[in-house]
Amino acid sequence: MNQIAIGKRLTLGFGLLLALSLLGTLLGVWQLHAASVSTQAVIEQPLAKERLITDWYRLIHTAVRRTTAIAKSSDASLANYFAEEQKLSAGTTTEIQKKVEGLMQTDAERALFADISALRRTYTESRDTVIRLRREGDADKADALLETRFVPAAKQYMGRVEALMELQRKALDQSAAPIKAANDKARMWLIALGAITCGLGVVLAATITRSITRPLSESVAVADTIARGDLTAQVQSTSSDETGQLLRALADMQHxxxxxxxxxxxxxxxxxxxxxxxxxxxxxxxxxxxxxxxxxxxxxxxxxxxxxxxxxxxxxxxxxxxxxxxxxxxxxxxxxxxxxxxxxxxxxxxxxxxxxxxxxxxxxxxxxxxxxxxxxxxxxxxxxxxxxxxxxxxxxxxxxxxxxxxxxxxxxxxxxxxxxxxxxxxxxxxxxxxxxxxxxxxxxxxxxxxxxxxxxxxxxxxxxxxxxxxxxxxxxxxxxxxxxxxxxxxxxxxxxxxxxxxxxxxxxxxxxxxxxxxxxxxxxxxxxxxxxxx
Incomplete structure (x- = not known):
């Protein structure tokens, strides 16, 4: 170390610390980018499915309440009032169902979606029958059919949709585990690199400081000895840096x-x-x-x-x-x-x-x-x-x-x-x-x-x-x-x-x-x- 000039020594030490800091920064950016890509790849599609299924469930819940209101209402014209809205809701539900069908990837999702499709057909048939009977003014049959067929079909239908929604939530939770692991790994890498940088910085600081202060202390001691009039001190230096040159200059001055x-x-x-x-x-x-x-x-x-x-x-x-x-x-x-x-x-x-x-x-x-x-x-x-x-x-x-x-x-x-x-x-x-x-x-x-x-x-x-x-x-x-x-x-x-x-x-x-x-x-x-x- 004493064979290297002080300026080069400091440049090398600070350059190494800066390189490690830059490496840590680049590694952090890379890990964040990897986590972002992994998050986007893992969560984007399940999250989209979860949102579509949630919307689907809300539409079903709204349609069930609307059908129940029509069947329970004493006003026969209420069915005609909600007819257009019912038609739009059914069309939206069909579109969502088609989108969800295209996103089904696992066997569990497909089996559950098949059950939902069958239950939806039962649900729509009982719903349409209840509304038709209510339009015709047959309130008793409509009310009886509501309790015997529509409500059980609606509960089964909504239950399976809710089960599909819960399946997607579990899939999201499972997808979050690798992301968390990647984040933890990136955090550990950054902590390790930071610890290495700090440790190396401490070692370099101690080494460079000692390589500078020790010869300077020797130079001060030699100068103090010469100032007291003692010209017998033996001054030796094997380093070629500035402090070594200073010691050799003091030795020449002493001689x-x-x-x-x-x-x-x-x-x-x-x-x-x-x-x-x-x-x-x-x-x-x-x-x-x-x-x-x-x-x-x-x-x-x-x-x-x-x-x-x-x-x-x-x-x-x-x-x-x-x-x-x-x-x-x-x-x-x-x-x-x-x-x-x-x-x-x-x-x-x-x-x-x-x-x-x-x-x-x-x-x-x-x-x-x-x-x-x-x-x-x-x-x-x-x-x-x-x-x-x-x-x-x-x-x-x-x-x-x-x-x-x-x-x-x-x-x-x-x-x-x-x-x-x-x-x-x-x-x-x-x-x-x-x-x-x-x-x-x-x-x-x-x-x-x-x-x-x-x-x-x-x-x-x-x-x-x-x-x-x-x-x-x-x-x-x-x-x-x-x-x-x-x-x-x-x-x-x-x-x-x-x-x-x-x-x-x-x-x-x-x-x-x-x-x-x-x-x-x-x-x-x-x-x-x-x-x-x-």
């Missing part, structure tokens, strides 16, 4: 919900894990940013010292130039001046070496800052949309670090040149100490070298100013990085809390263990961020 909840759980766990990793990476980045800021402060302090040294070198270069200019005038003091120049050149050489070391430190700081900026860009890329601003700052820091490195390289080249020139000057001074005779020439060369040193000192001062500006910008970028790191840490904490709330919401659903929870590509595991060494 889809279980799959979605599983995906939400996995996504929540992955988000929580990713947010924990982001928070850890952000904290590490914050500590590195603080360390970078401290290094920048140290670098700024070293650059202040380097600036002072360079200024001293520039001052020394100017002093050397003045001494070289006046060397020609104070040749007598050449020895002492040469000694002073040697000492000054040694100081310059030492300062140049210190400047070269500081420039090496600056170059290392720029390289480390470039690495930190690269790490910050990687972390910003992994942070997604929230790390976009941090990525811009990281790019700016990296650019400043590269510029610092380039400036440091330029300063290093200048310092190297200065060291070489200082070495040459020292050699010249030593040569001047060894051979004072060449002092004039040496002083000219020293003047030229000192001019170069002064120019180099100016260039160094400009480069150091640029380095100081770059360090200030790098310090500002570092402070901005620290603020962005704090914002990223707050965002990671908020993301972690949202992931926990999502996991709690998903945990309110009960899912069968081992459910096939297919995850979309977007829910893939988030790789753990890789931190570059400081």
């Amino acid at each position: 889809s919900l279980a799959s979605v909840i599983g995906q939400i759980r996995d996504a929540g766990n992955q988000i929580a894990s990713a947010s924990d990793q982001i928070a850890g990476g952000t904290q590490d980045l914050s500590s590195r940013t603080e360390h970078t800021a401290a290094n920048l402060q140290q670098t700024a302090s070293s650059m202040e010292q380097f600036t002072a040294t360079v200024q001293q070198s520039a001052e020394a270069a100017r002093t050397a130039s003045t001494l070289a200019s006046s060397a020609a005038e104070v040749a007598s003091q050449g020895g002492s001046l040469v000694a002073q120049v040697v000492a000054t050149m040694d100081d310059i050489h030492t300062s140049s070496r210190r400047i070269a070391d500081i420039i090496g430190v600056i170059d290392g700081i720029a390289f480390q800052t470039n690495i930190l900026a690269l790490n910050a860009a990687v972390e910003a890329a992994r942070a997604g949309e929230q790390g976009r601003g941090f990525a811009v700052v990281a790019g700016e820091v990296r650019s400043l670090a590269q510029r610092s490195a380039e400036a440091a390289k330029e300063i290093k080249g200048l310092i190297s040149s200065s060291v070489e020139k200082v070495g040459a000057g020292t050699q010249l001074v030593q040569d001047a100490g060894a051979a004072m005779q060449n002092i004039v020439t040496s002083v000219g060369r020293v003047t030229e070298v000192v001019a170069h040193i002064a120019a180099s000192a100016r260039e160094q001062s400009d480069g150091i100013a640029m380095v100081n500006g770059a360090i200030a910008q790098l310090d500002q970028a570092t402070q901005q990085n620290a603020a962005l790191v704090e914002e990223s840490a707050a965002a990671a904490q908020s993301l972690r809390e949202q992931a926990h709330r999502l996991a709690e919401a998903a945990s309110s659903f009960k899912v069968t263990e081992g459910t096939d929870l297919r995850r979309p590509a977007s829910a893939a595991a988030v790789p753990k961020p890789r931190l570059l060494p400081a």
